[in-house]
Amino acid sequence: MKERPIVPESEILRQREFMKLVRAMDRRPQSYHIVSMGCQMNERDSESIAGMLEEMGMVRARAREDADLILYNTCCVRENAENKALGNVIWLKELKKDKPDLMICVGGCMTQEKGMAAMMKKNYPFIDLVYGTHNLYRLPEYVWRVLTEKRPVVEVMDIDGEVVEGLPEARASKFMAFVNIMYGCDNFCTYCIVPHVRGRERSRTPEAILEECVRLQDQGVREIMLLGQNVNSYRGGGAEFADLLYRVDRLGIPRIRFMTSHPKDLSDELIHAFGELRHLMPQLHLPVQAGNDEVLKRMNRRYTRAHYLDLVKRLRSVCPDIGLTSDIIVGFPGETLEQFEDTMSLVREVRFDAAYTFIYSPRKGTRAAEFPDDTPYAVKSERIQRLIELQQAIALEALEAQVGKTEQVLVEAVSTRDAASVGGKTPRGHMVNFPGDISLIGQFVDVEITSAGRNTLRGRRIEQ
Ligand code: SF4
Numbered sequence: 001m002k003e004r005p006i007v008p009e010s011e012i013l014r015q016r017e018f019m020k021l022v023r024a025m026d027r028r029p030q031s032y033h034i035v036s037m038g039c040q041m042n043e044r045d046s047e048s049i050a051g052m053l054e055e056m057g058m059v060r061a062r063a064r065e066d067a068d069l070i071l072y073n074t075c076c077v078r079e080n081a082e083n084k085a086l087g088n089v090i091w092l093k094e095l096k097k098d099k100p101d102l103m104i105c106v107g108g109c110m111t112q113e114k115g116m117a118a119m120m121k122k123n124y125p126f127i128d129l130v131y132g133t134h135n136l137y138r139l140p141e142y143v144w145r146v147l148t149e150k151r152p153v154v155e156v157m158d159i160d161g162e163v164v165e166g167l168p169e170a171r172a173s174k175f176m177a178f179v180n181i182m183y184g185c186d187n188f189c190t191y192c193i194v195p196h197v198r199g200r201e202r203s204r205t206p207e208a209i210l211e212e213c214v215r216l217q218d219q220g221v222r223e224i225m226l227l228g229q230n231v232n233s234y235r236g237g238g239a240e241f242a243d244l245l246y247r248v249d250r251l252g253i254p255r256i257r258f259m260t261s262h263p264k265d266l267s268d269e270l271i272h273a274f275g276e277l278r279h280l281m282p283q284l285h286l287p288v289q290a291g292n293d294e295v296l297k298r299m300n301r302r303y304t305r306a307h308y309l310d311l312v313k314r315l316r317s318v319c320p321d322i323g324l325t326s327d328i329i330v331g332f333p334g335e336t337l338e339q340f341e342d343t344m345s346l347v348r349e350v351r352f353d354a355a356y357t358f359i360y361s362p363r364k365g366t367r368a369a370e371f372p373d374d375t376p377y378a379v380k381s382e383r384i385q386r387l388i389e390l391q392q393a394i395a396l397e398a399l400e401a402q403v404g405k406t407e408q409v410l411v412e413a414v415s416t417r418d419a420a421s422v423g424g425k426t427p428r429g430h431m432v433n434f435p436g437d438i439s440l441i442g443q444f445v446d447v448e449i450t451s452a453g454r455n456t457l458r459g460r461r462i463e464q
Pocket of ligand 1: 189192193230262
């Protein structure tokens with residue numbers, strides 16, 4: 001991973017001047033609504049976007065319809081995410097007829113796709129601002145230009161990304177936080193658009209990451225998730241990811257998690273960290289994608305089934321209770337029935353707590369989009385159905401195995417199904433609901449697990 005430049009402080013200060021200029025304007029949006037699509041990295045970007053908009057004097061609107069500025073932070077990993085974003089934007093065109101001053105902004109991975117910005121400029125002229133993934137930090141300048149020039153601004157930078165420090169932020173949670181440690185990806189898995197829209201790998205310095213963690217800890221944050229497209233290839237200021245993890249652990253934040261990990265880069269040191277670090281939670285998202293070597297090769301994953309299974313064995317030898325989750329693609333071009341059965345047998349062997357399963361979706365600009373694919377969609381659908389049923393049965397058994405245990409739960413929210421219950425996660429990442437009220441949110445509570453449902457556990461609070 002090459003060292004990447006940090007956006008100069010003078011540029012961030014310049015953007016802060018634009019925030020002040022917008023704030024001082026009489027006719028400017030007073031409220032905002034952000035639609036964040038896709039992964040946790042987008043969610044974290046949305047917190048920076050919210051921070052910038054609030055510095056510009058806007059408040060979070062109660063609903064999308066109430067907002068003066070609506071921003072779509074888009075995803076393009078799968079085609080349906082892209083279609084959903086474009087469909088939503090068309091709906092906004094109608095809203096704008098009743099509300100001509102509504103400012104519509106679209107940014108994120110979708111706009112960074114080759115040719116997308118030009119297409120949007122031509123076909124969606126009612127969009128006021130289109131920006132990409134590499135120039136998000138210039139949002140204040142663009143909002144100011146839209147307001148003063150009174151015409152759409154479309155600016156997507158082709159250059160590879162830099163590291164941005166010092167943006168304002170409005171965090172979504174007071175006690176759980178995402179912390180970016182690196183951006184971009186160098187792996188070029190043949191099905192994946194991420195390296196094309198998020199750029200090459202670049203890491204933040206350990207000092208900047210630790211400073212952010214200490215700040216969050218001082219603010220009362222009790223769980224952090226270190227984020228990157230491939231955290232295992234983190235290289236910041238000479239430190240590798242395991243070194244960084246040991247340093248973050250020493251801060252004493254009660255819970256640390258991280259994602260996403262690439263199996264080819266999971267180091268021995270990182271495996272040992274699961275046996276040694278006090279605050280590192282026994283949970284790992286380790287996307288396997290397929291259980292057959294030939295398919296893995298065509299995906300350019302650069303590991304084998306045997307290597308993956310060996311990682312699982314070693315992880316479980318240092319941390320027997322570790323909860324593993326994964327991503328799996330079904331129907332990759334040319335996947336035979338036998339190759340699919342290898343994926344099924346790997347799932348039976350590893351016994352994931354959860355797996356995000358997808359039918360392969362070709363993305364323009366990736367190598368796999370050119371691969372011949374003669375498997376009918378109906379066959380792929382039937383395969384994924386079998387995989388989902390298998391995975392659900394395994395997940396249920398993993399949940400049932402928790403019944404009778406007492407687990408420490410960090411309470412996240414009131415249950416959406418039962419207002420007299422709250423929910424939160426165990427160290428392993430299982431969601432538990434139990435009777436309780438809003439005052440418990442953000443607290444650690446000992447809960448005895450009393451039953452298992454399809455996706456969640458049920459429990460009762462053990463009074464101290
Ligand atoms: S490791 Fe592969 S799947 Fe993950 S972001 Fe990079 S290219 Fe995409």
